[in-house]
Amino acid sequence: MTDAESSGSRRRRGDRDQLTRDDWLDAATELVVEGGFDNVRVLTLARRLGVSRGSFYWHFRDHQDLLSSFLQRWRERRMADLDYWKSGDGDVHTETRRILRLLLGDSGRSVRRMRVELAVRDFARRDRDAADAVAAVDEARIRQNETQLLRIADNGEGAQDLSLLLYVATMGAQLVMTGPDRDEAKVERIEQLIANLVVQWHERGGGSMLGPDAE
Amino acid sequence: MTDAESSGSRRRRGDRDQLTRDDWLDAATELVVEGGFDNVRVLTLARRLGVSRGSFYWHFRDHQDLLSSFLQRWRERRMADLDYWKSGDGDVHTETRRILRLLLGDSGRSVRRMRVELAVRDFARRDRDAADAVAAVDEARIRQNETQLLRIADNGEGAQDLSLLLYVATMGAQLVMTGPDRDEAKVERIEQLIANLVVQWHERGGGSMLGPDAE
């Protein structure tokens, strides 16, 4: 995935290394991973970066400013992920694989990213900005999956439904399986089951997701 | 569902009403719903109950004690929910309905309960007790669903897989749809789609969830 994630370049000037806004956001990511949004405190942040709080208030107006920037960056990067998994040739297995890679990540390396996403979702239940970001990302991903599904189907009637179902299933897998005792085998199994939904749908030539005699 | 949830009875003694442990836990539930576990503070709690913090430290040893009790109570009640939706006659639609009612709630009235559960899940990512509680509840629910599925199938081979799939799908639905702008129509649609998975599986007489020519 777009793994200039830890945006790496700590701008140097002369000999001393100085911090950039992104450095602070990267550090904030750590705290979010460990304890959610309520865990990102400027004091802890400063300690980890080996500087004082004075530095923080130069880069950011206040605590809220940090969170806003964090959410904005998160939103942009998740949107960029979409482009990354977009281009396809229409083969069933590659398309399915592409969809699942977008939603579930590269399986293994993406645990941190998923913890961040779950934290954002949690924060979205009490913060408007976060809620907007999540809503935008959700919609974009679902729409993209839908168009990818349409590429492999003769009858794309149920593409919208299947896209939605895939989305909640994968997100649910992340939610349930992203614990301290993550069962990797079970994750694999779920991935198989979900992928199979696409294959089955394709094998019956697409069509409605509520059966041939749907409502 | 078991809606002695707000365990109602505020024990009275003489004329003045006094608080019980459960009263504090109920108030804590409110704070959890509003802002997650990091939002439950004894000061806020006391303010809401119209008493001072001195009262709190009579009922609870400390802040941690409150959280532990909260988690324990949550665990017990979710386990009790299982019994509530257990008894069945084996009809496809009633069993399906029963499963979905357990996992999704009575649809509408259960938004608060779901917010609590998501908060617990979030807390479980940094707290061992919470993680244990969630794991126990998850496993119990999945197992129960499996046995219910076995009641309606001629060939119950894929019951375990389907149970798992149902679980992550419903949980994902809660996760994605439990926002500030909850789209009730979409929730209904997802519920239909998930229910249909069971029906389809039943109509083909049960069997593997990976197709007839599985792996």
Added chain:
DNA sequence: TTATGCCAATACACTAGTGTATGGTGACTG
């Protein structure tokens, strides 16, 4: 009525956290 026990109020000490104002320092610029 007196005593006892349950529950709550009050006062205190302590820590953590935010935000602000001001000063310091090194690097590049003319």
Added chain:
DNA sequence: CAGTCACCATACACTAGTGTATTGGCATAA
């Protein structure tokens, strides 16, 4: 080489939060 700017340190004021120790009030039981 003086000045300026970017970045950080320090010190201060303030609020919020936990936990403890002590006291107070009200009911029921003896």
